[in-house]
Amino acid sequence: MSDEQAVEVSLSDAEPVATVTSPTPQSPGPSIDIAVAAMISPKETLITYRDLLDYISRKTGTPTNLVQRETYAEINNLIRQGDVEMAFVCTGAYVEGKRSFDMELLVAPQMYGETYYYSYIIVPANSSAEDLDDLRGKSFAFTDPLSNSGRLAPTYMLAQMGESPESLFSGYSYTYSHDKSIEAVSEKVVDGAAVDSLIWNYFDWKYPDITAGTKVIVKSPPYGIPPVVVPAGLDASLKDQLRDVLLHMHEDEEGRRILAEIKITRFVEVDDSIYDSVREMTEAVGRQ
The missing domain is CATH 3.40.190.10 (Periplasmic binding protein-like II)
Known part of the structure; x- marks a missing residue:
């Protein structure tokens, strides 16, 4: 990519x-x-x-x-x-x-x-998006170029659709931490993001006011x-x-x-x- x-x-x-x-x-x-x-x-x-x-x-x-x-x-x-x-x-x-x-x-x-976790695709809580295709022409946040849940897994999902980040999204960014990606979606800085399920779940427990501004629309298969x-x-x-x-x-x-x-x-x-x-x-x- x-x-x-x-x-x-x-x-x-x-x-x-x-x-x-x-x-x-x-x-x-x-x-x-x-x-x-x-x-x-x-x-x-x-x-x-x-x-x-x-x-x-x-x-x-x-x-x-x-x-x-x-x-x-x-x-x-x-x-x-x-x-x-x-x-x-x-x-x-x-x-x-x-x-x-x-x-x-x-x-x-x-x-x-x-000993497994998942990649979550998240969007703002009031978004009408229900899957990745609904984010066509929207802005998206990845975590890090080496991230599995925050970059590789969603890119693989796109490839299975015959798409790429360049073809589906209007633009994409790297936040370099999953909590910043969650905040970016919660604050509507971006229209969607891919995040680590463990970190989203942890933040949902510790900072529910932040995750309340998001919703999970896609859950990947399990990964090590x-x-x-x-x-x-x-x-x-x-x-x-x-x-x-x-x-x-x-x-x-x-x-x-x-x-x-x-x-x-x-x-x-x-x-x-x-x-x-x-x-x-x-x-x-x-x-x-």
Whole structure:
């Protein structure tokens, strides 16, 4: 898909994209740098993940740093170069990272009893649109060029209709976070958007006044859930330690509380094959 017609949309003043150190280190020495892809905006990411990283710091006895970047590609580059020890990434970014530099799957969150999620096509609550074809000649927001739910899946839906973003929409934009896409639709900045079902559901629970301005008109088939990954060359003992902390987090009261706040039941090991349907879509759509 050509991105020449794509523009970026901003709903607020620029938010800082930074590295934040855990305030509760327990021992001197190296820190654990943990990247979180901008599936939600930097401010919301900090709110959401602060307690989780503090928990990892306490369990490992090592300070943790939250590392954020604006795009999924920038996070992938950090993993490629070994500049972070662990990362929470989008499914599409994982598939691309696995293909291009052997990004390694560590664990995945189980949410709402599943290790799958969906792409939602959303429109303003009072829109008459009932499917993608009803958005012909309208404006649309994607999330990130590497996003599965926010770019690849809807582009694949269009291809099945014999359409493309250029042929169906009057114009499209990238918001670079799913919450900004939800807000763009709620505030009628755009006529439609493709978003991660997990994030829309989370916002519907936490910020119902925002999602009340939207409605879901299309739900995709299930895709493998956005995973937790590590660089291929990460020290084996650290990799095992991080995996162990996450896999057993639901077994203590503090861990369950933190997980409940971000709607995760537990972390589990999953097979890479759950992402094969995304690979098939990538091959079908192709990337330019």
